Amino acid sequence: MKLDFSVAVHSLFYLEENNPRKIASRELAASLDLNAVVIRNILSVLHKKGYIEGSVGKNGGYQLKRALADINVGELYDLTIPPTISYARFITGKSEGVNQADPISDNMSETLTDLFTLADDQYRSFYHRFTLADLKQDLYHHGYFKQLVKKNDK
Amino acid sequence: MKLDFSVAVHSLFYLEENNPRKIASRELAASLDLNAVVIRNILSVLHKKGYIEGSVGKNGGYQLKRALADINVGELYDLTIPPTISYARFITGKSEGVNQADPISDNMSETLTDLFTLADDQYRSFYHRFTLADLKQDLYHHGYFKQLVKKNDK
Structure with a gap:
């Protein structure tokens, strides 16, 4: 389901933005506008695969472990x-x-x-051409990603 | 739904194979291993768009109107x-x-x-790179299509 991919991308962006503060899944869920239960599964996968670190429970929360420029969009999609x-x-x-x-x-x-x-x-393979740093540019300057693809395809 | 695309491809292949015999949707349905009701909708679209000609009812049936080499796979997909x-x-x-x-x-x-x-x-755009003639080669010589893509991507 494509939603799982969006949950992963959104979560990693949010952790990066708030680094080094530890983010609880409840806070993340509010930003994603989803129930915390829905996103815990994905957070657990991201944790297992070394994208994020942290723990659940009291004083728990997640932090980003890798730079956005080192996270390939295609790997996240797969x-x-x-x-x-x-x-x-x-x-x-x-x-x-x-x-x-x-x-x-x-x-x-x-x-x-x-x-x-x-x-x-x-x-x-299309997704594999980009990193989360590319996508983040677009979050703040919408249209950047479209331009990037156009340029690459020339 | 991807099945609609497969129904279209399969139907056009079958009509071509049996040209110029008129094929009733019932016979087509047997080859597709689907209920005739399921495929009539797609046949009607193919008819309207000029891929096939013919009529329903007594002495009715469909014939292919275009050459497989002139039918783009991507157009059919879209x-x-x-x-x-x-x-x-x-x-x-x-x-x-x-x-x-x-x-x-x-x-x-x-x-x-x-x-x-x-x-x-x-x-x-991947689908748009091929015609039904390319796909038909693969029906009789399986592996042809994979080779074709490999060669094109070099």
């Missing part, structure tokens, strides 16, 4: 939104070998799976 | 899976101006919308 494992429910035709008289139906699954997989690779 | 109009449900933070004390929360929506929109543009 971490929070894993690739689709099976495209079966998006694909037409019969399972292999069921109907030898209809090669299209027999082979659609393999061909479309490759198409969708390669398209998704391209999609993800 | 036609069957329109771009997301609003990313609001995937985005954290408050609506603009609600909380001037928290610029991150205020600005996340604009920044993430640009990020998601530009990433989706890239995703769709």
Whole structure:
């Protein structure tokens, strides 16, 4: 779900902005405008993967462990939104070998799976071109990111 | 929904394979392994957009109107899976101006919308690089499409 990615990006920005103050998940949740329960799962993943440090409970709270310029947007995307494992429910035709008289139906699954997989690779590689520092520029100067992409694609 | 795209691709392949025989939606549905009701909607769109010709009812059926090499995969993708109009449900933070004390929360929506929109543009441009003739090669020689992408990206 894309929301998980947004939760991660927003949380890391918020921790950076308030560094070195320890931020409780409750405060973070208010900025994200989400229930604290929803974001704890993502915070736990970010903690496990070394993006943030800290603890829950009394006097607890999180701090950013890495510089925004060292956090790749694509890595964060892959971490929070894993690739689709099976495209079966998006694909037409019969399972292999069921109907030898209809090669299209027999082979659609393999061909479309490759198409969708390669398209998704391209999609993800787009995110990998940027760091959170790039995105943060856009937060304060909206339009920066669009310009950056335009320039890169020239 | 990605399934609509697969329905369109599969239908056009099937009509081409059986040209110039008129194909009823019932026969098409059997190849797609879907209920005929599910595919009629897509067939109607393909008909309206000039990909296929024909009629429903007695002696009815569809024929392909264009060559596979003239049908762009990306056009078909855009036609069957329109771009997301609003990313609001995937985005954290408050609506603009609600909380001037928290610029991150205020600005996340604009920044993430640009990020998601530009990433989706890239995703769709991948599909636009190919025609149905490219995909059909892969149906009969699986692996062709993967090779083609590899070669193009060099």
